[in-house]
Amino acid sequence: MNSASVTCRQAAADCTVISIHGSFAFSVYRQFRRACEGASAQHRFVVDLADADYMDSSALGMLLFLREQAGGEAARIEIANCNSVVRRILSIANFDKLFSIR
Amino acid sequence: MNAGLTVVARTDAAHPDADRETILIVDDDATNRLVLRGLLKQAGYHVFEARDGAEAVESYFQYQPQAVLMDVMMPVMDGYEATRVIKETAGSSYVPIIFVTALMDERSLARCVDIGGVDFITKPYNKTILALRLEAVLRMRRLYAQLQAHAQTIKQHNEYMQQEQETAERIFTNMVHRGHLQDACFNYRVSPAAIFNGDLLLAMRMDEDSYRVLIGDFTGHGLPAAVGAIPVAETFYAMTAKRKPLRELAREINCKLKSILPPEIFLSMCVMNVSHTQLEIWNAGMPDVLITSENSPSMQRVASQHLPAGILPDAQFSAQTLRIELSAGARIYAYSDGVTEAMNATHDLFGEARLLQCLCQESVADYVECTWRAVAEFVQTPREHDDMSMIEIIPARI
Numbered sequence: 001m002n003s004a005s006v007t008c009r010q011a012a013a014d015c016t017v018i019s020i021h022g023s024f025a026f027s028v029y030r031q032f033r034r035a036c037e038g039a040s041a042q043h044r045f046v047v048d049l050a051d052a053d054y055m056d057s058s059a060l061g062m063l064l065f066l067r068e069q070a071g072g073e074a075a076r077i078e079i080a081n082c083n084s085v086v087r088r089i090l091s092i093a094n095f096d097k098l099f100s101i102r
Numbered sequence: 103m104n105a106g107l108t109v110v111a112r113t114d115a116a117h118p119d120a121d122r123e124t125i126l127i128v129d130d131d132a133t134n135r136l137v138l139r140g141l142l143k144q145a146g147y148h149v150f151e152a153r154d155g156a157e158a159v160e161s162y163f164q165y166q167p168q169a170v171l172m173d174v175m176m177p178v179m180d181g182y183e184a185t186r187v188i189k190e191t192a193g194s195s196y197v198p199i200i201f202v203t204a205l206m207d208e209r210s211l212a213r214c215v216d217i218g219g220v221d222f223i224t225k226p227y228n229k230t231i232l233a234l235r236l237e238a239v240l241r242m243r244r245l246y247a248q249l250q251a252h253a254q255t256i257k258q259h260n261e262y263m264q265q266e267q268e269t270a271e272r273i274f275t276n277m278v279h280r281g282h283l284q285d286a287c288f289n290y291r292v293s294p295a296a297i298f299n300g301d302l303l304l305a306m307r308m309d310e311d312s313y314r315v316l317i318g319d320f321t322g323h324g325l326p327a328a329v330g331a332i333p334v335a336e337t338f339y340a341m342t343a344k345r346k347p348l349r350e351l352a353r354e355i356n357c358k359l360k361s362i363l364p365p366e367i368f369l370s371m372c373v374m375n376v377s378h379t380q381l382e383i384w385n386a387g388m389p390d391v392l393i394t395s396e397n398s399p400s401m402q403r404v405a406s407q408h409l410p411a412g413i414l415p416d417a418q419f420s421a422q423t424l425r426i427e428l429s430a431g432a433r434i435y436a437y438s439d440g441v442t443e444a445m446n447a448t449h450d451l452f453g454e455a456r457l458l459q460c461l462c463q464e465s466v467a468d469y470v471e472c473t474w475r476a477v478a479e480f481v482q483t484p485r486e487h488d489d490m491s492m493i494e495i496i497p498a499r500i
Contacts, residue, residue: 057439061321061366064413068365092439093370093387094409 006031011046018066019048024055024086032062041071050081055089067098078102123240124148126167128158128184129202130176138171138202145233155179159187162197169239172219174203174210182217189218196246198239202227271298274328278335281306287313287376287499289470293440293490300327301438301491302371304335306342311377311500314342314351317388317493318371318411319438326367330412333358334369348375349421352384352411356419359412368412372436378497381426381434386410389439389454394461396431401458428497435461435469437492444477444490452480470494 004022011017018035020028039045045066049055067075079101082090090101125147127138135151142149150165152158156179162170170188174181185199201214201222214222220239223232283290283305292303300320308314316338320327334355341351352373359369370387385391387410393402408420428434437457444452460473470492477490 056443057319057321057370058366060410061368064368065364065366092389092406094406097409098413 004028006035008035012044014042015044015046017046017048019051020055020059021051022053024049024052024059024062026056026058029058029062033065036066036069039066039069039071041074041076043070044076044078045070046078046080048080049083049086052086053083055086057093060089060093060095063095063099122146122148123169124150124165124167125236126150126152126158126161126165126170128152128155128170128176128181129173130154131173134173141229141233142236145236155181155184155187158184159191162188163191168198168243169236170197170199171202171236172199174201174205174214182213185217185219196243196250198243200236200239202232267298274298274332278302278304278331281339282313283493285313287496288315288493289468289496290493291470291474291491295489298328299324299489300331301440301489302331302334302369303491303493304338305493306339308342308345308375313376313495313500314338314348315374315376315436315493315495316371317436317438317491318369319388319440319489319491320369321367330359330363330367330369333362334371348373348382348384348423352386352421352423353416353419356411356414356421357416360415363412368410370406370410370439372406374434374436374495376434376495376497376500378500379428381428381497382423383426384408384421384423389437389442392435392458392461393426393428394433394435395429397429399462401461402426430498432497433469434495434497435492436495437473438490440490441473441477441492444481446481447483452477456480468494 004020004025004027006028007019007021009017018032047063047066063077063079067077070077077099079090079099082101087101090096095101125142127135127142127149129135129138130153139149139151150161150167152161154176158170158172159179172181172185181201181203188197188199197218198220199218201219202225203210203214203222204225205211206224211222220242221235223235281304283303285305285307288305290303292301302316302318304316306314318334320330337355337358338351341354355369355371372383372385372388372391375382381393383391383404385404385406386408387406390403390405393404404424404426407424442452442454442457456476457473460476461469463472466472473492
């Protein structure tokens, strides 16, 4: 498997952008969890998948983890720049019901 | 090894301290032995002596010393031969033999090393240097022994864990994979790795003309993914035996998983009631369920319409099922995404198109078997985590 990584930047005072590079799968679990630290309902998150070529079900799990950390129902999370493979995986899981996907 | 040594030293020697290291001196000259013995005793070692190579071999295996100081030229058996025999018999265990020799020519010294000596000291020797080199050799031996002990501990732990896992897998299989999957209306395969990695395939007869089937796939791998399968299986069998409606089963499983699983673990699943003429289905996060019919080349799809189980609280949960009329020769296919995501050496995925090709072939008795062969051919070298489950349901055989 090609190596994957997670980077995190503060886009605004109340908005964090988490970018996934490579394969969004179990190998980035620790990095992703670290990126979720300090999440709250007052904070907005964008998960940028422009550089993610693939995602598996543990990636879906990580998105749910972020949602829980960011306030569950009240969470404001956007999943951005999905390619067709990733979009299909998100749509099979019906994640558009929980996240705003664009 | 160490325990054995301690016992030998305590019984055969004049009660030396158990942690004092034992050195075997091999020399045919009594004076040389006396000098060396004095030196080593003073340095705190426990000492045994041998007068020639043959005695050395015997003493070596009797006392199992931590190091040997070996003279080269001796009657009966010389130092080279004794070293060869000891090395050969000792096998893989580390035997530090230091040659103490009057021979100075390069060839003789090279031979000492070739034959397996760890060091050589030429006579006449400097006492301090001899003591230091002996200590260096012993330090290496201690490290080696430590390493071996660690390796042994790790090996034992591994074996223990493996055994535990095998037992757990047996219990797990008994709990989860029972029911009526063997009946004539099903063809199915679950890859061995998938069983303990959270893939679920359950089937149970409801009544004279219908069955209930569940195919599911927990997030992630390994034990965390597998444990959730147990309450799901229990719920499935209990509620199916009571002929509870499909939507109630879906709701109950969702509710149970929501309360026990951490947020990042969930179950993609599809539950179905199948009779000769009708399919009732609730697909939550599984790939499209495919329905082929005898008289039409086109395939019907039932896409996932719900979030996987274990995510939504009960209040927001929708257990809306779909009902589909089945034609006479219909067959139903459900599979976990491990099938279409099986990857070959160049990182290509098997994909749905190849799966559809398999299902479109004519007169195949067992399409699951056929798909399995196609995946194996495509993947070539199977990877460790091939989690694949697939079932073919033939309503006409119910």
